[in-house]
Amino acid sequence: MSVTTRPDLVSLPGYKPGRSIPGAIKLASNEVPGGPLPSVLSAIADAAAQANRYPDSGAWTLVNRLSEKLGVPADRIAVGCGSVSLCQQLVQSLCEPGDEVLFAWRSFEAYPITTQVANARVVTAPLDASHTHDLGALLAAVTPRTKVLYVCNPNNPTGTVLHREALREFLSKVPPHVLVVLDEAYFEFVTDPEVPDGMEFAREFPNVAVLRTFSKAYGLAGLRVGYAVAPEDVVVALRKVFTPFSVNAVAQAAAVASLDAEDELLARCTEITAERDRVRAALVELGYEIPETQANFVWFPLGERTVEFAEFMLDRKLVVRPFAGEGARVTIGTPSENDTFLDAARAFRDA
């Protein structure tokens, strides 16, 4: 008998990362354009010098810093090798085979993949006509087997948001056996005061968790560290299914140094959000339909023209993120990169 792998994995699409093409402007992965600050680089170098040692598997220095910053007890915080890893750990922690993970679609690509890898069932509810979460549709899709319900706020890839009162009302209606996971990967780019800080709800509701990451606003996508704030018993389970030592020592040191340099990093985010608003306004002026965005990217709901758009951009050495038949997501870069993109968007419109 030969070796066999799980048949369900055959049909599972692999995660498609944004493409990196030498010499091209990469606006495909929602990274920030700036590299690590000097203080963060120096913490990285110091940690690298001790690479012969295993990392602190509990990442306690980082967990305690997050606990102070967020005002939540350390036993409600779990770190992961990026929040993508925490998505998989959440499903592994809550779902038995056949249990359901519910989310809006389109949303973050890792949700269906990590769900299926962890042997749970994907259930989706469509976004509404304004590319925003349809909370009524999500509620209607909850069943006794729903264990995890993701709400990505702002939503990747559309950039749209849910406001405080709508979300609170929704949370009060979700049955208590469902863990609502507020994925706030783009939280630091939010400028709309009506968008809540998920921590409010994590304190208020016993079935709410929040996911955050150092990959986006903090600029550490290459080092892989994110965290969850969750109910205590969920955190216990998340730590059990954690791949030991998977948040490496360099990542931990860089994350702590980034918290030390938070003001400087958040000032960089302010430049990005100003650019975001400038780019969206210019695109709307060009005649594109671009949903209002609170993240560091814009969404082009181009439908059947999506691939053509992405290829047009690629010919001009601009890498965007197409979702064939639906739309393209374009990350905000430096002002000059954004100008190059806007010129290309004008050319596409006129082509």
Ligand SMILES: *Cc1c(COP(=O)(O)O)cnc(C)c1O
């Ligand atoms: C980028 C992103 C993440 C974070 O991924 P990491 O694994 O932390 O790099 C999580 N959720 C969403 C919606 C994202 O877009």
